[in-house]
Amino acid sequence: MKSILYIIIPFVLILNSCSESFLTEEPEISVTNNNFWKTDKDFQAATMGLHSLFRSVQGDVIVQYRDRGLIFDNLALWQNPCNNELSRRWGISSAAFSWRFEYQVITFANEIISNLKQVDLTTERYNYYMGQALGLRAYMYFYILRVWGDAPLILNPEETGEMQRTSWQEIATRCIMDLQEAAKLLPHANALKDVNNENVTSKQIISRGTAHAILAHLYAWKASLNDEPELNQLALSECDSVLSYKYYQLAENIRDVCEIVMLGNSNEGIFELDYKDTDFDFVTSGSRLAGFCQTYPIVPLSTPQTSRRNLRINNTTVYALYPDVNDDRRKEYFYELDYYNSLSTKITQGAAYIQKIRHYTTYNDGIQVGRIKSYLDNEIIIRLADIILLRAELKEKTGDKTGAESDLNIIRQRANTSVYDENEGSLKEAIQNERDRELFLEGINTRYFDMVRTGMFREKLRGNFKTLTDQDVKDGALFLPIDAGAFDNNTRMIQTTYWKRNGYPHK
16 A cells, blocks of 8 residues: 555544534434444544544644744744734634544544454454554644643543543543554554555554654653653653664655655655645645745746745745755755845845745646646654654753764754754754754644743744743643633533633633
8 A cells, every 4th residue: 555545434524524512412423333343444444534534634734823833934824823922813712723623533533442342353453453543542632732731531432421621641641551552553664564465655654663753752742841851761762762663764865855755655754644646635735834835946837026925934044044054954945045045135025935845736727727736745743853853852851962962963964064063052952953954844833842842932932932921831821722612512621721811711
């Protein structure tokens, strides 16, 4: 199987039509369940349906409030969330903060987990399907706890009625258990097989390495935000587990990062949203973050003069981000940076031309013929460079300065830039700066989560983030408020303290 089979079983359509009240209403999928869950192929179809739904939910960047750590200068619709001024764009009763879609993925995963226990499958196939469901459920909850903090913890499809929020720490503990189990059940990425015993090459499919990589980030998050520094050693161990799998290899150079790694399913990739060029399976360029910040020279029929971008990064910002003139990411992530910096701002608006996401398909007929239809690159959630830099961060925290510098320099040397020198500043900040450089334009909330995890949000983020007090942070200022719809028919739901104080609904 060269890519994900996008098969959605009937109850996915029901899930997609659910409202926020799915947390309090009886599921409507029992009739379908009575006629499903009988064969290996049923679970294969369900698992691929789960992955399709997961990709749809995680790949939706229309909800701009979720990308709050962007490094761009002109932010357009992202301005208010990047300043933590949420109510200036989204009203108090807005549904913009809804976790409804994330819980659809969890509900789907719970159905698979529950029904797997009722059917006689081979050990290999049971392990595969259970590993996928546990892995995606754990990642989805990890995402929820980083975005909203405390949230309802639903582990069985039979759970109905009013739901209260469970502490994010308890949710994290459950995620750890699920990921540990998934790591035991699943093989390495190069040994995954589908129902037809064909190799699975898609990096959206959870493997043992994926589970360990998510665990590394989860332990690091909990160590920092819950003041459990002992967990940093567990996070380090998880990084080491990923790096011990020789299947994962860094691309040889930065050009290959753009041409091969970003395209997807490479040996550097660990966890991705997998997109392919078919009529059913594409995401329009305007629904990808790249579509908001890339035009010329990537987008066909565009010119430097007509390249107006919603998200724009100035040349001066790029030079500050990549101070080494030899850094290959300057020339690969950005098109002829020095040349366009020399032109009149009437042409460039003083901005750099991004070219990191560079594979696309165009319309072949109609009034849009020749224009970009979709980017073909996968959305990278975790890749090996990320894990190496995370390990550098963890080594620095645990006192292994030499090891931290070594990991940092692995990424720098691939980019053809200078090794770390203590004269440039603290090692902690150097590692985060390298994450900013290397992972530019990647992931889902990647930079924001970095800033929260490392405690650098006041120094690195904008607007109201700079003035948050310790009490504000304790009260949940770094999380999103709970959407008004979550309070419908649910008297047990409570608002995050900080956002309740700022006028958001709480009953």
